[in-house]
Amino acid sequence: MKKIAILGSTGSIGTQALDIIREHADQYEAYALTAHNSVAKLIEQAREFHPEVVVIANEDHLPAVRDALNDLPIKVFGGAEALCDVVRMSDIDIVLTAMVGFSGLRPTIAAIEAKKTIALANKETLVVAGELITALAQQYRTPILPVDSEHSAIFQSLGGESLDSITRIILTASGGPFRNFTPEEMEHVTAAQALKHPNWEMGAKITIDSATMMNKGFEMIEAKWLFGVKPSQIDVHIHPESIVHSAVEFCDGGVKAQLGVPDMRLPIQYAFSFPERLPLSGERLDLFKAGSLHFERPDFKRFDCLQIAYDAAERGGNMPCIVNAANEVVNLAFRQGRISFPDIARLIRRTMAEAEFITTPTLETYLETDAAVRRLTESYIH
Numbered sequence: 001m002k003k004i005a006i007l008g009s010t011g012s013i014g015t016q017a018l019d020i021i022r023e024h025a026d027q028y029e030a031y032a033l034t035a036h037n038s039v040a041k042l043i044e045q046a047r048e049f050h051p052e053v054v055v056i057a058n059e060d061h062l063p064a065v066r067d068a069l070n071d072l073p074i075k076v077f078g079g080a081e082a083l084c085d086v087v088r089m090s091d092i093d094i095v096l097t098a099m100v101g102f103s104g105l106r107p108t109i110a111a112i113e114a115k116k117t118i119a120l121a122n123k124e125t126l127v128v129a130g131e132l133i134t135a136l137a138q139q140y141r142t143p144i145l146p147v148d149s150e151h152s153a154i155f156q157s158l159g160g161e162s163l164d165s166i167t168r169i170i171l172t173a174s175g176g177p178f179r180n181f182t183p184e185e186m187e188h189v190t191a192a193q194a195l196k197h198p199n200w201e202m203g204a205k206i207t208i209d210s211a212t213m214m215n216k217g218f219e220m221i222e223a224k225w226l227f228g229v230k231p232s233q234i235d236v237h238i239h240p241e242s243i244v245h246s247a248v249e250f251c252d253g254g255v256k257a258q259l260g261v262p263d264m265r266l267p268i269q270y271a272f273s274f275p276e277r278l279p280l281s282g283e284r285l286d287l288f289k290a291g292s293l294h295f296e297r298p299d300f301k302r303f304d305c306l307q308i309a310y311d312a313a314e315r316g317g318n319m320p321c322i323v324n325a326a327n328e329v330v331n332l333a334f335r336q337g338r339i340s341f342p343d344i345a346r347l348i349r350r351t352m353a354e355a356e357f358i359t360t361p362t363l364e365t366y367l368e369t370d371a372a373v374r375r376l377t378e379s380y381i382h
């Protein structure tokens, strides 16, 4: 029985992880569930899965959660610090980091130091602090298993291979809802349009990141750290069918890919079951039905966020952290209707030019950069 802590259990990845646990109740136990604000859903999950511990990160909601669960023997904690405490609990085998954004950084570090297997769904952790995280994972010999579908595809393609033999990674992208929009059309798109992703069901923040292609840029940085490759070795391919989930080219020219229907439950389950595979219910890939698969070069001009990510990775230091913090602010501002779609990339570019650049950041630098950049980018909007 593997005991799993799900950080961000009420989000899209978290609820699908609980589907996996429900389907394999003989193998997995939901040991800890955490949410930021989604009180009702967290209570409902706790009543179904009877975890050992529940954390509500926004402490204002702690009394409500405690009250609702006081007839059950579940420990209930509140506050961001509690997330770090909970992941260290000795019974936990796997920590699934499925919360959104920069808030994932400190709990992920705590879990690595406690030598818990990390099922990494919070890509911002590696974007912001990839160097620190990979160094810590090596130091503590903690495995980091990708949950992002593209990185899971790369990881699955690397079975039996050595990282040294990788020459190139083909990182596929659906292209999002605005793949064929002109720059003029993109000036006027709304958050509601951006939130209609063609292939994948995801949370609001990542769906907007997919529409700008910042998500793919962040995935490029994530792949750089997970697989030890250079950004120049990572080629983004627009693949509107989302069937080839990514591929690896080796030094002899051979290419291995992982294919399937778009379903996040497979990469989540694979991170839980690795190195085994377990049965999984659901639709199967029908290549006859798919007919043909298409691949296009991305347009770095219309999707400047993709170029921004390459530029940030190239610059290094705290620049990816600056970009991530600016992106969190503008992503939310766009969803709130406070800025236009092209403003997202424009305001991130302005932040990159004006924020304080630090070549060799520490954890404290990241925390300070994140807070300072949020204020800076927010000041452009008001």
Ligand code: MG
Residues within 6 Å of the ligand: 148, 149, 150, 219
């Ligand atoms: Mg992905």
